[in-house]
Structures are given as structure tokens and as C-alpha cells.
Amino acid sequence: MSKTLTKKLADVHIEAPNLQKAFDLLGLAVKQDAQFQLYGRRGKADLVIPAEIIRKLGLDPLKFSDGIGIDIHPDGSAALIYDHYNQRQATFLEEALGALNELGRQADQLRQLQAEGYLIEPAIKEGQLALNVWAPEAGTSAWGEQAPGGGAW
Amino acid sequence: MVSRRQGIKISVTAQGLTVEAQGYQGKACEAILNDLLPRLGMNPAEAEPKAEYWQQEQSQQQNLNQ
Numbered sequence: 001m002s003k004t005l006t007k008k009l010a011d012v013h014i015e016a017p018n019l020q021k022a023f024d025l026l027g028l029a030v031k032q033d034a035q036f037q038l039y040g041r042r043g044k045a046d047l048v049i050p051a052e053i054i055r056k057l058g059l060d061p062l063k064f065s066d067g068i069g070i071d072i073h074p075d076g077s078a079a080l081i082y083d084h085y086n087q088r089q090a091t092f093l094e095e096a097l098g099a100l101n102e103l104g105r106q107a108d109q110l111r112q113l114q115a116e117g118y119l120i121e122p123a124i125k126e127g128q129l130a131l132n133v134w135a136p137e138a139g140t141s142a143w144g145e146q147a148p149g150g151g152a153w
Numbered sequence: 154m155v156s157r158r159q160g161i162k163i164s165v166t167a168q169g170l171t172v173e174a175q176g177y178q179g180k181a182c183e184a185i186l187n188d189l190l191p192r193l194g195m196n197p198a199e200a201e202p203k204a205e206y207w208q209q210e211q212s213q214q215q216n217l218n219q
Contacts, residue, residue: 022165095167102170103163106193113192123162132175134160135185 003084004038006071012097013076016046018104019097025107025131027122028053036067039083045069049093058126059089068093096129103131161189170195 016032023030031048048067055061062068062083068090069081078097082090110133114120117136124130159176172190174182183197190197 096165099165099167099169103165109192109194113189118160129165131163132160133163133189134158137158 004041004043004081005084005087005090006079006081007090007094008077008079009094009097012078012094012101014070014072014078014097014101015076015104016072018101018107019047019070019072020104021107022100022104025103025110025120025122026124026129028056028124031067034067036069037065038081039064039085043067043069043081045081046072054089056124057092057129059092062086062089070097092127100129159185161185163193172200 020030020032029050030053031050033044033046034048035042035044036048036050037043047070049070050067051062051065054068063085065083065086068086070093071079071081073079080090080094110120110131113133119132119134119136121132121134122130123132157176160174162173162175164171164173172186172193172195174185177185186200187197190200
């Protein structure tokens with residue numbers, strides 16, 4: 001027997017366009033206002049993270065489902081819709097939603113950097129979601145010399 | 154000659170977005186973060202140097218003293 005959970009998230013304020021922009025920047029094709037398969041029934045959500053994306057994130061494959069849904073309410077509150085067999089994957093998304101929303105909020109600025117010659121490259125592996133923003137390649141950098149061993153801040 | 158890329162990495166974490174400079178050393182890290190972070194709605198003053206930053210600074214100082 002499987003259960004479908006709808007978990008209202010307490011600490012996030014989400015705007016759907018921001019999430020969509022964040023996933024676009026990361027090169028991940030989420031579905032808007034879509035149906036998805038849950039154990040024994042069809043679900044529907046404002047955004048659906050397909051099983052394929054869960055796999056790309058290096059998380060365990062979804063069981064009895066082909067996606068995890070995110071409902072976003074007009075007041076910015078959000079709820080995850082998932083089968084309880086997929087609790088771990090849902091928890092990962094829950095923890096990432098706030099930062100994804102913030103990333104989407106900066107999407108226009110990142111696109112502006114892209115227009116200025118920066119290369120924006122998704123860096124996704126084993127449960128890590130990141131974007132590399134590479135400066136335009138030039139002989140010398142306006143910010144200093146290139147580090148032989150790589151640097152860190 | 155192989156050119157080494159320079160830029161920043163923006164990571165999605167449970168604590169929010171984290172940004173780190175890549176391919177820079179010492180003060181150049183601060184320079185790129187001071188330039189880019191405000192454009193991304195972040196405050197460079199809130200950035201905390203990683204351990205490697207201080208190691209690099211120390212190493213540079215030792216080289217100057219030799």
C-alpha cells in the first residue's frame with residue numbers, strides 16, 4: 001500500500017516563474033501545470049519534476065511515480081506532492097526550493113552576464129545543483145592574473 | 154598553452170545560494186566577487202574566505218619574506 005503525500009512547506013516563499021527560470025538556467029526541463037503518475041492514480045501540479053530530472057540529479061530513481069509535483073499558491077506558499085516511497089527525493093527538492101527560487105530571481109542578471117560574454121554552464125552531479133559562470137576568455141584578466149593552482153574564496 | 158578558466162560557481166544548497174570564485178588566487182578572488190556579487194543581488198561583505206584563501210595569503214607572504 002502506498003500513500004500520496006501533500007506536504008505544505010513552512011519556510012519557503014516561492015514564485016512559480018522564478019522556479020521555472022532556475023530550472024531553465026540549469027538546463028532541466030520541468031513541466032508546467034502538468035499531470036504525473038503517482039501510485040495507482042494521476043496527480044496534477046503547477047510544476048512537475050519528471051523522473052528523468054531526479055535521475056540526472058543522481059538521486060535514487062522514483063518508485064511508483066514518474067514525477068514529483070510542486071504546487072505554488074498565490075501567497076507564495078508551496079506544497080510538494082509525492083509518493084511516500086520517494087520521501088528522500090522530495091526532501092532534496094524541499095531543501096533546494098528556496099535557493100532555486102533565489103537563483104530564478106537572478107535569472108535576468110545572469111542572462112545579462114551571458115550577453116556580456118560570460119559562459120553559463122550547468123554543473124549537475126550526484127545531488128549537487130550548480131551553475132558555473134565563466135568570465136570571457138582573454139589574454140589578461142581585468143581581475144588579476146590567472147592562478148596556477150586554482151583559487152578559492 | 155592551456156588556458157585555465159576563471160569565473161564563479163553558484164551552488165544550490167539547503168542554506169541558500171553559495172558562490173565561490175574559481176581559478177583565482179588571493180585578492181583576485183575578492184575582486185571578482187566584489188564585481189559580480191552585487192549584480193546578483195548578494196553582498197560581498199557577507200562572503201567568508203575559505204581556508205585555502207588564508208593558506209594562499211600565508212604562502213605569498215612567506216615567498217615575499219624569502
